[in-house]
Amino acid sequence: MxxxxxxxxxxxxxxxxxxxxxxxxxxxxxxxxxxxxxxxxxxxxxxxxxxxxxxxxxxxxxxxxxxxxxxxxxxxxxxxPYTRILSSFFDKIAGIQRNGRRYRGNLVPKLAQQYGVTVGSPEDNFDFDQVKSFRRFLLFARDTIRFRRPMDPDIxxxxxxxxxxxxxxxxxxxxxxxxxxxxxxxxxxxxxxxxxxxxxxxxxIPRFNESEGHGPKRAHPVEDYFDDLSMHLVYEIYHRDFELFRYDFENPANKMPTGEIDLDEVHAKLGR
Known part of the structure; x- marks a missing residue:
């Protein structure tokens, strides 16, 4: 491999x-x-x-x-994990890619049809309900990771x-x-x-954010996107990420780590 x-x-x-x-x-x-x-x-x-x-x-x-x-x-x-999955949504789902197209071709139409996700367009200045659409995307992301449906999980x-x-x-x-x-x-x-x-x-050193400027800006604080059900889904998908890399699951508003990463623990738990 x-x-x-x-x-x-x-x-x-x-x-x-x-x-x-x-x-x-x-x-x-x-x-x-x-x-x-x-x-x-x-x-x-x-x-x-x-x-x-x-x-x-x-x-x-x-x-x-x-x-x-x-x-x-x-x-x-x-x-x-909270800011990472939000960034994935705004870049890969709501945004337009560097080639001027939507990510993975028919992915966004499939999300609209099967999960009711709407993301607007450059023509309407990306006018859509960000919170509602993100939470529906989160359900889709969970399904890809847990059940590999309707597609394999994306990197x-x-x-x-x-x-x-x-x-x-x-x-x-x-x-x-x-x-x-x-x-x-x-x-x-x-x-x-x-x-x-x-x-x-x-x-x-500048920050090389290659996805910036190709889609909508996040309109709300991070915590506004995550209600109780959304937090449950995030923990279901990313519980090991929260635990191993010392992030605060209980408070989506706190993006900072809460303790030091134990490299021996990471190698022991992820090396199985």
Whole structure:
């Protein structure tokens, strides 16, 4: 199975397991910059050179050799499950993608037909009931994850622990897990002391949010989207994410972690 979703700098200074909707565009650009002294021109997910990726066949033996021997500092990044699933909805369901189309073609019409989700359009300035549509999307996301119906779960809303576990199960080990909410502090610890070809000043690194500007703005505070039933669904899908990465399930308004991540616990529970 190898190490899907894994990126590595060409200098092999850093290995990173991508988790969608958790600052992956910014992290990829930091890695690219640390090797080349410049940012990739475009969405880093589209790069085909300058950064080793498991999806690139020629990179696979290099990543596998490095990870098997744990030669480089290895990390991943996580985000509060409430804000992550909201971001997935506004980007992938309500938003227009970089190619000018809806995500996955007929997905939005299917959601409208089967779950009553409406998302508006650029023509009506995305005028729709965000809370109602998001809660219906949440039911759909639960169905894809629990029952694999009406489709397999998408990487953008499947649990972070699932992404992170494949790396462990196949023999990898993390040195650090960064919180998106404390991004600069976490990345500083990842980069500290590494022999980078080009030093990275995190205070000047822009945020590469490739989905921004392609869809509606969130109109309400995070907590307004989650009633008691929505919280129940979120816990059903993401209970391991809340527990392992120390997020507050009881209070959707609190996006910050509540304690330190125990890496030994993560490896023990996700390595089974």
């Amino acid at each position: 190898g190490y899907p979703g894994t990126w590595m700098t060409e200098s092999e200074s850093i290995v990173y397991r991508v988790v969608p909707k958790c600052a992956c565009s910014t992290i990829g650009q930091i890695m690219f910059y640390s090797d080349h002294g410049r940012f990739f021109d475009g969405d880093i997910h589209d790069s085909a050179e300058g950064l080793h990726k498991w999806a690139q066949e020629e990179s696979q033996p290099l990543i596998e050799a490095n990870v098997s021997a744990h030669r480089s500092r290895t990390f991943t990044c996580v985000r509060n 953008h809303w499947s649990a972070m622990s699932g992404h992170i576990s494949t790396f462990i199960v196949n023999g990898g080990r993390y040195d650090r897990i960064v919180w998106t909410e404390k991004f600069n502090d976490g990345m500083a610890q990842v980069l500290d002391g590494l022999p980078l070809p080009h030093p990275v000043d995190l205070s000047t």
